[in-house]
Amino acid sequence: xxxxxxxxxxxxxxxxxxxxxxxxxxxxxxxxxxxxxxxxxxxxxxxxxxxxxxxxxxxxxxxxxxxxxxxxxxxxxxxxxxxxxxxxxxxxxxxxxxxxxxxxxxxxxxxxxxxxxxxxxxxxxxxxxxxxxxxxxxxxxxxxxxxxxxxxxxxxxxxxxxxxxxxxxxxxxxxxxxxxxxxxxxxxxxxxxxxxxxxxxxxxxxxxxxxxxxxxxxxxxxxxxxxxxxxxxxxxxxxxxxxxxxxxxxxxx
Numbered sequence: 689x690x691x692x693x694x695x696x697x698x699x700x701x702x703x704x705x706x707x708x709x710x711x712x713x714x715x716x717x718x719x720x721x722x723x724x725x726x727x728x729x730x731x732x733x734x735x736x737x738x739x740x741x742x743x744x745x746x747x748x749x750x751x752x753x754x755x756x757x758x759x760x761x762x763x764x765x766x767x768x769x770x771x772x773x774x775x776x777x778x779x780x781x782x783x784x785x786x787x788x789x790x791x792x793x794x795x796x797x798x799x800x801x802x803x804x805x806x807x808x809x810x811x812x813x814x815x816x817x818x819x820x821x822x823x824x825x826x827x828x829x830x831x832x833x834x835x836x837x838x839x840x841x842x843x844x845x846x847x848x849x850x851x852x853x854x855x856x857x858x859x860x861x862x863x864x865x866x867x868x869x870x871x872x873x874x875x876x877x878x879x880x881x882x883x884x885x886x887x888x889x890x891x892x893x894x895x896x897x898x899x900x901x902x903x904x905x906x907x908x909x910x911x912x913x914x915x916x917x918x919x920x921x922x923x924x925x926x927x928x929x930x931x932x933x934x935x936x937x938x939x940x941x
Contacts, residue, residue: 720892720916839902
């Protein structure tokens with residue numbers, strides 16, 4: 689009975705969405721996998737991360753159904769790489785690689801790795817870049833996999849890229865100072881060429897960005913969901929979209 693009620697509610701929410709008001713880019717912080725496992729006797733962190741990985745494919749399907757063109761999934765931060773217990777981190781890296789490989793195999797999404805590639809273990813980097821290459825020519829919705837990601841590191845890398853490019857071209861510091869503006873920095877971010885996220889969703893009840901898309905989120909709508917990521921349902925997603933559509937985005941006006 690409960691499932692039937694949810695399906696009826698989902699259909700009602702979907703019918704109420706206005707296609708012209710949908711976000712073009714949705715970013716999600718996949719939070720709560722470990723806590724999900726802790727609440728299940730006999731489960732460990734790897735079980736939680738595996739459940740979270742399965743939810744990714746459900747979520748991407750929901751985005752496809754309503755026509756979201758760009759999705760960013762925050763899967764692993766630079767802090768996670770440095771601070772996670774080694775066994776849990778090894779399990780998580782393996783799961784992330786498997787997700788990327790399976791996504792590429794399905795050929796439903798164009799994959800982009802956004803993160804500090806130099807910080808990633810060689811085997812994982814190879815899997816992620818292989819998925820990028822395999823889907824590079826697909827005319828499909830784009831999915832950014834934020835792995836080894838840190839917002840401050842991204843901005844520093846963008847500035848480093850700008851300096852290197854203009855140094856190679858013989859641009860002086862004075863000339864670069866005249867050229868440097870927000871648009872130039874945006875071009876050199878990991879997400880260069882994509883629209884900024886209209887909507888950022890964080891699951892698990894935490895209400896902070898934790899360094900996620902610091903530059904790109906300046907005008908993003910934020911939605912905080914109590915459900916842990918593996919428990920996140922389509923009805924929760926549709927509620928987030930409905931909340932986004934109900935807000936009046938002024939962009940400083």
